[in-house]
Amino acid sequence: MMILTGRTIVSAIRPPYPYGPEFVGQFMFALRLCWLPLAISTVAFGYEAPGLQAINFLVLFGAPDRLGGFFVLASIREFAPFVDAIVLAGVAGTAITADLGARKIREELDALEVLGVDPIKNLVVPRFVALMLVTGLFDVYALLLGVLGGVIATLVNNEPLGPFWATFFNNASTTDLWGSVVKTTMFGAIIAIVCCYKGMTASGGAEGVGRAVNQAVVIAFLAIFAFNYVFTQVLLATHPQLTTIAR
């Protein structure tokens, strides 16, 4: 997988660049497949975990207005990126593995190589770049919709929205935002590499493709979570000002 990563990056940078149309196609494909699952998942998640549970907790302290500050921490830094990555891995990543696996089984990849077409440059690189971009951009929507979930939770508890926004914007920092977007872009890269690798090494007929999808999604989930932990820890440790909640 590491070798595939290296070769993908090198061949993405080195001219010629024949992968433009395929890139646009993959981009639209991921967009079309993922938008609705992502919207439903992030609103549901924002409403239940950081929304309901946290507001229950804060109401006990008589400080439901702090929910906004909590949302910066929970939604922007943590959960929006991770729901985003789970949806992308589960929906777009599995589709990529199924697609490439089918081509491998039907020996289309070998045929491409015989024709002198480099499968990495023409198949992997566009998917890699497209998935990185889509995951990064979807993160912004995931943030907005996650916060929408928090707004619904606030309204359900009959709390005014003004203090929510006030603490939200007091605590929101650019570092959090770029941290979130950079993190999801890296998630996209992980998903693309794992799924392309598993698709291109599928073997063993009908069951092989299914098993490749299975392994791809399991490895992608574990890799995402492990990377997420390391990234959050590094971000929090190197930017201590993030951990103070403003009033």
Place this chain on the structure above:
Amino acid sequence: MNELVEVPRDWLDSMGDVVRFGARVVGRVAGLQVLRYTGETLRQAGILIVSSTLVIWGLVFIIGLQCGIEGAYFNQSVGTPAYSGVFAAWCDLRELVPLCFGYMMAAKVGTGIVAELGSMRISDEIDALEVMGISGITFLCATRLLAALVVLPFVYLCSIGAGFLASYLAVVQQIGDVSSGGFFLIFWQFQNPPDVLFSLIKAMAMAVLVVLVGCYYGYNASGGPVGVGTATAKSMVINIVGVHLISMLGTQIFWGNNPRAPIGG
């Protein structure tokens, strides 16, 4: 625009079929027809234990670490580092452990079932079963559902343990703002047996959904090796959305009106 609406319309189409199929499978389990194949059920249970438990525990462990550091930093910022246990207890037990369990069930067990049943369907093995007078739905799907219901409660309870251990490591050993005793005092005060039961109900609802969706897409796969891959990918979409919705409804029902905390009114 039409292309954007295509996906949801596709869902609605298949949703009714999934429900009908799921009802049939549940009927076979509830009607005890599945007991004719106890051996197969036990074999499926064994496969579940051997192949899936470690991965599930691993994922839950990582999410426990995550809950731990977020909780410790959040409580530091409001000036109550001693209360990190609350965040860990709620985040682990109520929200993220069930959710991660659902994710990993979908990824490991759900897609595994689709791949297995799908390839059986493609190579006409299911038809062969029916010719031999064995009902495919009972023998393949109902046994898997029963195996999941038998094994998964225990797997899930252990994975709660893995999550708690990870949170403890992150909060007490790694960040170290609170002593071990102080952490556990708060930690155990803010949860009680009904909470565990609610969390278990949530996780089992997800598990049943994942197994049924996996069986549906595998049992009805068509179109050669490509079809199996596509069916696997499609099942993931339904599973992810379903897991989130179940989680949200569960939280709303169990904890929406009553935080079940030992302070306040």
